[in-house]
Amino acid sequence: MLTLGIDIGSTTSKAAIIENGHKVVAKNIIPVGTGTRGPEEVFKSVLDQLHIKRNDINRIVATGYGRMKFEHADRELSEISCHGKGVRFLIPDVRTIIDIGGQDAKVLQLNDKGLLENFIMNDKCAAGTGRFLDVMASVLDIDINDMGPRSLQADAPVSISSTCTVFAESEVISRLSNGENINNIIAGIHRSVAKKVGGLAIRLGYTDHVAMSGGVARNIGIVKAMEEELKCPIAVHPDCQLAGAIGAALFAYDDLTKK
């Protein structure tokens, strides 16, 4: 039995196909999100990986901000539930999940059975999200994928005090004009994100088994800063960005098999 999950985010589209509810057999990420070619392209690409058609998939669940507009889906589910289920599949002992996406950040609490128990989201503000890092990479004129490795080379991270993206941007520009080392500025930016999102985890309460999901979890500098902020190790799976899509595919499987 094949089930497909598609996670249509604000900046990326992700899809995964799962066989019999336990094996990921196809997956892909397209770096454009809702309202673009991304959803159709990622959908087609995972079908092509298995040389199959839509009708060969037993059930499709869509999640993410673009979930309501995906016509091939049999059901839509919130990305919070899907990330909870997806991360639990990837990291079985997880109890707290920090999911930082393109335009929002969420912290999820799972109970000892792996079921979503509580959650908290950021306010409608770009600070502490992937968008915040995009803006900072642009100001620093560096590739966003280089931010993580470069921040690990920092010897004296600067303080980025503002929690507002716009004000933080002018703070970074001011640091640049004062001749600060760029690696130290990047590390300061990561600390700023960690403080903002870590604050959500503190408000919700978190346990020892913490994991990160979402595209921002691929940034090793953010993960390190978050570990320092929360004073605990944080697990990150290589497929962390696909957690929502995997969770959606698992829900699709549950729909077909659970009475």
Next chain:
Amino acid sequence: MADLHENLQKLRNISHNPKKQLDTYLSDGKQVIGAFPYYTPEVMADAAGIIPMGMWGAQTEFSLAKKYLVPFACPIMQACMELGLQGKYAGVKAVMIPTMCDTLRDVTQDFKTGVKDISTIAYTLPQNRKLAAAKEYLIEELTYVKEQIEKIYGVTITEEAMQKSIAVYNKHNSVMREFAAIANDHLDIITPAVRHSVFKSAWFMSKSEHIAAVEEIINQLKALPVYNFTGHRLILTGITAEPCSLLNILSDNNFAVVGDDVAQEMRQYRTDIPEDTSSLASLAQQWLDRSDPMAHDDHIDRVNLLEKLYKENNADAILVCLMKFCDPEEYEFVAYNSALKEAGIKVLSIDIDQQPNNYDQARTRIETLAELL
């Protein structure tokens, strides 16, 4: 006689378009006074034959209001200033503004300065209500409001007319309480948006008209069999719970509203105006009797009230409609949120704003709550 759906639609139209209602009253030769959130002595206006209309802003872009208020000020006050400065309240002679919070206090002067063709009647509700002087002080404040209404509108408000209006307002309280109760037996018809419209329309109609409209709706609901609602039951709390596009997300996710402590809705109707030595003393005593989170010495406290509403209405969760940038609400939220969670009650908060909004984030939160339940 109109059928139930026509009656509900009529109230929905009024709550969606108060400007049309204002223009209708004005063209009928009626005088109108504005009532800022959220406790004003409407009874005085009613006693003088003046229609009190609620000033709750609207879903609008803020432009002119920025001259007076910072972007992070209460959205209701920003919207009221914007509409006032745009001339949308033309025909309203005066507004009553209670200084219940810092922003309202500022707006007493902003409105007076910016909207020159509408008189501002500002007054204070005492916060230390246990002091004997509180009642005496409030009677003086209410006397000032009464004198201002008489002066601006050229009317005399008699004690006899006040007593009659008090009876009307107490009857309205009772009718609204009855509606809230019977609505829970018909959650297929009284959706969150419909329920809200019935409550909100009260702000834009004379209370006698609203009593007649809601009594008819109650009787029509009573004639129907009780509906067995199997979805999720919510209690709302906050200053307002709107607009309808947000409330429709609740319906989309199989939620019904089964009770509320919303300032614009049931909080208005929990406390009657008691008998006292004079009508002004009665109005003052009503404020002293109210359980309200804005008061320094709330009688019941919000946690107990919300827990009571939750249990009595067999609710599944409490939805906090947190007015954006509202300091008193945000201050309160921290304490009652943790107390309710400790009591094992699911609590979800969403932001309420008055600027056009797509509510995608609220949709995600509400959907997740439904999935959790």
